[in-house]
Amino acid sequence: MKPQDLTESLNKHPFLKNMNEELLKTLTSCASNIVFNEGSYLFHEGQDAKTFYLLRSGRVALEVGGGERGQIRIQTVGAGEVLGWSWLISPYKWHFDAYAMEQVHAFAIDATCLINKCETDCRFGYEMLRRFSEVLERRLEATRLQLLDVYGSAVGDRGENY
Amino acid sequence: MIESPVADNEIEAVNAMTPALAAIRRVTWETDDTFTLLIDPPLMNGRPFSFRPGQFNMVYAFGLGESAISISSDPAKSNSLAHTIHRVGTVTSALSRLRRGDTIGLRGPFGTAWPLEEAVGKDVCIAAGGIGLAPLRPVIYTLISRRKEFGRIVILYGARSPLDLLYRVELEEWSKVPNTEVIITVDRGDSSWKGHIGVVTALFSYIKMDSPSTIAMVCGPEIMMKYTYEELERRGLSQEQIYISMERNMKCGVGLCGHCQFGPRFICKDGPVFRLPQVRHLLDKKEI
Numbered sequence: 001m002k003p004q005d006l007t008e009s010l011n012k013h014p015f016l017k018n019m020n021e022e023l024l025k026t027l028t029s030c031a032s033n034i035v036f037n038e039g040s041y042l043f044h045e046g047q048d049a050k051t052f053y054l055l056r057s058g059r060v061a062l063e064v065g066g067g068e069r070g071q072i073r074i075q076t077v078g079a080g081e082v083l084g085w086s087w088l089i090s091p092y093k094w095h096f097d098a099y100a101m102e103q104v105h106a107f108a109i110d111a112t113c114l115i116n117k118c119e120t121d122c123r124f125g126y127e128m129l130r131r132f133s134e135v136l137e138r139r140l141e142a143t144r145l146q147l148l149d150v151y152g153s154a155v156g157d158r159g160e161n162y
Numbered sequence: 163m164i165e166s167p168v169a170d171n172e173i174e175a176v177n178a179m180t181p182a183l184a185a186i187r188r189v190t191w192e193t194d195d196t197f198t199l200l201i202d203p204p205l206m207n208g209r210p211f212s213f214r215p216g217q218f219n220m221v222y223a224f225g226l227g228e229s230a231i232s233i234s235s236d237p238a239k240s241n242s243l244a245h246t247i248h249r250v251g252t253v254t255s256a257l258s259r260l261r262r263g264d265t266i267g268l269r270g271p272f273g274t275a276w277p278l279e280e281a282v283g284k285d286v287c288i289a290a291g292g293i294g295l296a297p298l299r300p301v302i303y304t305l306i307s308r309r310k311e312f313g314r315i316v317i318l319y320g321a322r323s324p325l326d327l328l329y330r331v332e333l334e335e336w337s338k339v340p341n342t343e344v345i346i347t348v349d350r351g352d353s354s355w356k357g358h359i360g361v362v363t364a365l366f367s368y369i370k371m372d373s374p375s376t377i378a379m380v381c382g383p384e385i386m387m388k389y390t391y392e393e394l395e396r397r398g399l400s401q402e403q404i405y406i407s408m409e410r411n412m413k414c415g416v417g418l419c420g421h422c423q424f425g426p427r428f429i430c431k432d433g434p435v436f437r438l439p440q441v442r443h444l445l446d447k448k449e450i
C-alpha cells in the first residue's frame with residue numbers, strides 16, 4: 001500500500017478521528033498493514049511490547065494465564081478499537097495474551113518509531129497521549145463496571161420479600 | 163412537544179386491588195436462576211387481558227405476597243401471557259416452585275409503556291442488561307411484526323456469562339431479521355464463548371448510529387443504565403431520545419401506597435418507563 005493510501009485508510013480509523021493531516025502523516029511513517037489468522041496470537045504476556053494495533057476487522061480476546069483454571073478471557077476488542085498500550089508504559093511488556101478469535105486485519109504501529117516521533121515532536125506526542133488517555137479512561141470505566149457484577153442477584157436492592 | 167409515557171392504571175385504580183386467578187400453562191427455565199411462566203391470560207375486570215410493551219403485573223404467590231414483574235410476551239398474542247422472573251427472594255422463589263396447572267394471582271397491567279409510536283420511521287437502539295431483556299422482549303416482538311414501519315434495529319444485550327443469557331433461540335432468530343443487528347456481550351466468558359466479552363456499553367463501538375433519528379430504549383440494573391445513557395449521550399443522542407425502565411419494590415401498583423416513590427414520582431404509576439429527562443436529575447441523588 002502506498003503511504004498516501006495508508007494515510008487515507010488510517011484516517012478512517014475511529015482512534016484517529018479528526019487528527020490533523022500533518023500529525024497523521026507522522027503516524028503513517030510508523031504504520032503498516034498486518035493480518036493475523038484465526039487462532040493465532042498477536043502477542044503473549046511477558047513479551048516486549050514493541051507494537052500497538054488499530055483493529056480494522058476481526059476480534060481479539062485478551063487472555064491471562066489462570067494456572068489450573070487455564071486461559072481466562074477477560075475482554076474482547078474488535079474493529080475500530082485500539083489494542084495495546086504497554087509500549088507506552090514501563091516496563092514495556094505485554095500484560096496479557098492477545099488471541100485472534102477470527103481473522104484480524106489491523107494497522108500495526110511500530111512503538112520504537114512512534115516514541116522517537118513523540119520525543120522529537122511534542123505536539124505529536126501530546127496528541128498521541130491525549131488519545132490514549134481517552135482509551136485508558138474508557139477501559140478503566142468498563143473494567144470497574146465489569147467488576148461490579150451488576151447482573152448478580154439484586155436482593156439487597158429489592159428486599160428479601162421480593 | 164411529545165407527551166411523556168402515560169399509565170393506564172389511574173383509570174382502573176378502583177378495581178386494581180383485586181387479583182384475578184390465572185393458571186400456569188408452562189414453566190421454562192431460561193438460566194439457573196431465571197424462569198418464564200407462561201400463563202393463561204385471565205379476564206381482568208371482565209375484559210380480555212391486554213397490555214402494552216413495558217407494562218408489568220403484580221404477580222401474587224398465595225400466602226406469601228406479590229412482586230412487580232414485567233410482561234415478557236408478545237402483546238399481539240392474546241391467548242398467552244408470559245413473565246420472566248429472576249429468583250431473588252421469598253415471593254420469586256415460591257413462584258419458581260410452581261408447576262403446570264398451578265394458580266397464581268395477577269393484578270395489572272400497570273405502568274407506562276415503551277414509546278413504540280414515537281419510534282415509527284426512526285432507527286431503534288435497544289440496550290438490555292441481564293433480566294432487563296424481559297421487559298424489552300414485547301417491544302422487539304412488535305418491532306419485528308411491524309418491521310417496515312421502523313428504520314434500523316440494533317439490539318445490544320449484556321449478561322453475566324454465556325449461561326446467563328435469556329432467550330438464546332430468539333436472539334438468534336432476531337439477528338436474522340432484515341436490517342436488524344443483535345450484538346451480545348458477557349462480563350465473563352471462557353474459551354468456548356465466541357462472542358464479545360466486556361460491558362454492554364463497549365458494544366456501541368461496533369455500531370453506527372444515525373443519532374438524530376434514533377430512539378433508544380434501555381433496561382437493566384440501574385448502574386448499567388446510567389453508563390448506557392451516558393454513552394448514548396456521548397454518541398449524540400439527546401436525553402429526549404432516550405427511555406429507561408426503572409424498578410423499585412412495589413406494593414399497590416397504582417400510586418397509592420408510596421413504596422416505589424422516586425422523588426416526586428411513583429415508579430408504578432408514572433413509570434416504569436420514563437423518558438430520561440423525567441428522572442435523570444434524580445438518578446444521581448443518593449438520598450432517593
